[in-house]
Amino acid sequence: MCGAGITTTDGKVRTVDVPWARPGSGFTLLYEALALRLIEREMPVNRVAEILKVNPQRIWTIFNHWISKAKAADDPSTITKLGVDETSTKKGHHYVTLGVDLDEARVIHVTEGKGKATLQSIQQHLEDKGVDKEQVEQISMDLSPSFIAGAAESFPSAQITFDRFHVVKLLNEAMNQVRIAERKEHDALKGHKYTFLKNRENLSDKKEKELDELIQLYPTLGEAYRLKVLFNDLWEMPDKPTAEAFLRQWCDEVDAAKIPAFIKFANTVRGHWSGIVHFVESLISNGILEGINSKIQLAKRRARAVATSTISLI
Known part of the structure; x- marks a missing residue:
């Protein structure tokens, strides 16, 4: 009562x-x-x-x-590092963009859409809470051109770090394109998608042995896998000069290998160079956002299940 x-x-x-x-x-x-x-x-x-x-x-x-x-x-007055990512809210092209305080690991604002205007909405929310846009020093986000434009306009003092998980996703897509092309000619590659996409330490002993055999049998696939594994050493580089030297060498090796999917990825890296390399200085990523997005997707699936159950009872 x-x-x-x-x-x-x-x-x-x-x-x-x-x-x-x-x-x-x-x-x-x-x-x-x-x-x-x-x-x-x-x-x-x-x-x-x-x-x-x-x-x-x-x-x-x-x-x-x-x-x-x-x-x-809510008091976001201490924010200096902002993470931005979008996630779908329902079927079709319906998205929301989340702004997260990366130091506090908490959501500070959610806005509809996934374009340039969402960064403006986050900036306006912070301004309404008394936070000057110049206070945000670092932003982690994916490689979306609209996010890049929105960040430059709404948070002009912030340095951009392109989220390593999104970069690695593009790298894995390149790896998978090579596997698909080889699979068309070699039936032995059937069922080995994740053999090449998973980290070696996450493979079973059987899969690891099969991986070693396949990269020996199929040289193009083996070279693509070597380049994939080598690229991920970037995240452990001690400083920016070392990271840039490493990445230049890696891109040269891709050019020499002449694997189309990896050449395309290398061109993407060159086009987003500073934001990728900046990770070794900022050490920020959208890892916390991926966890939040997973919860949103879980809530969406459960809501759909409840709706389906309700309809079935009518």
Whole structure:
């Protein structure tokens, strides 16, 4: 209950606020805390409502109240390193872009879309909270041209680090294109997609042995795999001059190998050189964003499952 009834001197009953409930809520603070805890544990709202024996809208009301209160009280005043990434919210081209304080590992703003305007929205949110755009010194993001343009305009003092996970994803796509081309001519490569994409330490003993045999049997595939493994040494370079020297040598080796998919990737590296090399100085990535995006996708799948179950019962 949200209040207690007292009897006045004239015999009437009057409701008064009590310290264990929020005025107008209809629930105790402990009840609301339980509802939020269940949601935090990634339980769908409909399921929370079922457990607590109330209409789902009442749970949404509790959720919206406390989230709104938390957003209003949020203080991003110490942010200097910003991570930016987009994720889909439903089928089709529906996206949101997340801005994350990389030092605090927490979301500071979410906005619809995935283009240049999303960086402007994040900057405006920070400005509304009293954070000058010049305060953001580092940004980690993917290689999207619209993100690059948005960062340059909205956070002109920030140095860009292109997220290593996105760069490695492009490298693995190049590796897979080589495998697909070779697979068309060699049936022995069937079922070995992840043999070449996984890190060697993540392979079983059997797969590791098969990998060693395949890179000996198919020289083009073997050279592509060597270049893939070698590239990832970049992330361990001690400083910028060493990283740049390493990367120049790597690109020269790609040119000599004449493997089209890797030449294309090397050209992408050359076009985004400073932001890739800058990782060895900034040491920032979008790893925390990948974890947050995974939770968003999990929530989306669970919501779809609940909707499907509801429809099947109608």
